[in-house]
Amino acid sequence: MIEIYKKNESETNEVVSKSILVLFGFVLLIGVFCWIGVFDVYDYMINGFIIAATMPLLLPTIVVRLLHVDKPFVKYLLITCVVLVTGVAYVVFTFQTVIIFVIPSIIATFYLDLKVMRYSGIISIINIALAHMFTCFHLFQPWIEPFGGMKPIMLYGALPRILQYLVCITLLYLLCKRILEFFKGFYQVIQEEKKVPDVCNTKNPTELDYILEKLTEREREVFELLVQGFTNTQIANKLYLSNGTIKNYVSVIYDKVGTRDRTALVLKYSLFYRGNDQSHT
Structure with missing residues (x-):
């Protein structure tokens, strides 16, 4: 399923280019607020920012939607364009726009590609450091920047913001990884059901019976709760056992079943336990 999604990467590029175009709309909206006096920003500053941001934010639309470029490098180009704009925004507005450093990584999650996530993380950290370094000069x-000079700006400005960004990118990375694992498990179940029809059919649970024959009575109890979606802690509470004991049981079950993909097991066998009397175990 992930392979199918990646093959449709051109569609994701279009979605990302639209998102970047929306971002450009917000940049113009901020410009309007500045021009009418809602934000107290000098005209030369906001005008310079809009001019500097226009090309990077319009380039994705030109490349993807007008020129229809469909190459592997395009996704990296789109992420890089957004990163450049966040750097320019910080140079002009400093700490008032620090939150936007995470935007490129949010956009990178659209691809569900851990390599793209890592790329966005690396260049964003470099971008944060360079943007702060520029403000040193x-x-x-x-009048609104509390730090001045290379050492204070890098130590009290760049470093804390890099750490904050690392928290955000780590959470986004784990989210992306979790979604990929779910898709992988879901796809695995679909493929196996094509090979073995009615594997979870209540009238013909042959494969499930084969698995249960390998398990001890206690392992069956753990397996039954596991495939119903309970966590190790919940299983431990239900069976009045310690978390460590349940973790050991789950590890043994994985070895006997032949897979360590918990999501695939839940997707494959949970319907059987929902539709049957569980006393058969």
């Missing part, structure tokens, strides 16, 4: 708004 020139501050557009020195």
